[in-house]
Amino acid sequence: MSTVTALPATAQPTGVRLRDVTKTFRRRRRAGRTALDGVSLDVAPGEFLCLLGPSGCGKSTLLNILAGFTPADSGEVLVGGEPVRGPGPDRGVLFQTPTLFPWLTTWQNVLYGPKARGAHTPEVEREAAALLETVGLADARDAYPHELSGGMRHRAAFARVLINRPRVLLMDEPFGALDAITRATMQRFLLELWQEHRTTIVFVTHDVEEATLLGDRVAVLSGPPGGTKAVIDIDLPRPRSYDDTETLAFVQAKRRIREVLES
Numbered sequence: 529m530s531t532v533t534a535l536p537a538t539a540q541p542t543g544v545r546l547r548d549v550t551k552t553f554r555r556r557r558r559a560g561r562t563a564l565d566g567v568s569l570d571v572a573p574g575e576f577l578c579l580l581g582p583s584g585c586g587k588s589t590l591l592n593i594l595a596g597f598t599p600a601d602s603g604e605v606l607v608g609g610e611p612v613r614g615p616g617p618d619r620g621v622l623f624q625t626p627t628l629f630p631w632l633t634t635w636q637n638v639l640y641g642p643k644a645r646g647a648h649t650p651e652v653e654r655e656a657a658a659l660l661e662t663v664g665l666a667d668a669r670d671a672y673p674h675e676l677s678g679g680m681r682h683r684a685a686f687a688r689v690l691i692n693r694p695r696v697l698l699m700d701e702p703f704g705a706l707d708a709i710t711r712a713t714m715q716r717f718l719l720e721l722w723q724e725h726r727t728t729i730v731f732v733t734h735d736v737e738e739a740t741l742l743g744d745r746v747a748v749l750s751g752p753p754g755g756t757k758a759v760i761d762i763d764l765p766r767p768r769s770y771d772d773t774e775t776l777a778f779v780q781a782k783r784r785i786r787e788v789l790e791s
């Protein structure tokens with residue numbers, strides 16, 4: 529992949545505010561399942577926040593609420609000071625399984641969002657071409673998703689989200705299913721992208737090392753049901769790279785997070 533400076537300028541990053549957010553899923557003939565039981569969290573504009581917590585503590589639910597896919601039952605959910613009322617192009621969402629339309633080529637997938645919004649211009653096409661170059665898919669622009677490797681599909685999904693210039697990136701274990709090498713490549717790419725554009729990122733992961741490498745802060749959720757247990761600053765210098773994972777400071781930061789997670 530080439531340098532990320534070819535990316536289109538992202539919109540001004542924006543902050544996120546959650547206050548006492550609750551969510552219970554109703555179930556037929558069974559008691560409802562409470563996923564979130566009063567989560568409060570702030571993410572500053574341009575911050576990289578990682579969300580960690582035990583399985584079932586509501587991390588994905590929280591991300592879906594921020595994305596506008598699932599409504600909260602109560603509490604305050606603000607992105608850029610505005611209440612979230614549904615999905616919007618200001619928030620780009622990336623899941624573990626890349627979301628691509630199988631009947632569209634890489635190029636058509638990337639341009640899908642701007643086309644759907646009536647914002648498909650020659651300038652956007654230039655940005656799409658630069659983006660594909662950046663994510664190393666210039667040669668795969670006419671390929672269909674089934675013709676791409678797992679890592680390539682992830683990069684295509686990334687380009688598809690970034691073309692919309694999101695003000696917040698919401699990422700739900702995006703690299704969880706990748707092999708170790710592709711995963712490290714994607715982490716490096718994400719760090720370079722963030723370093724360059726400082727998009728606000730909320731990144732769900734199970735992996736303490738990944739959270740330590742990527743985040744400015746790590747929010748540890750308790751539960752289930754999920755509540756805010758602790759928010760830990762990662763004071764490691766930037767830019768960070770995979771080589772840093774062997775330093776004493778990194779190992780100590782990782783241990784601190786693990787202790788909170790397991791306490």
Ligand SMILES: Nc1ncnc2c1ncn2[C@@H]1O[C@H](COP(=O)(O)OP(=O)(O)OP(=O)(O)O)[C@@H](O)[C@H]1O
Pocket residue numbers: 553554561562563581582583584585586587588589590752
């Ligand atoms: N659509 C749904 N209907 C019913 N229950 C749901 C639904 N979505 C999530 N839940 C429940 O809400 C709780 C939180 O789920 P969620 O997927 O948010 O947790 P998570 O922290 O992301 O889990 P994991 O780390 O295992 O991915 C779980 O008990 C889950 O069964």
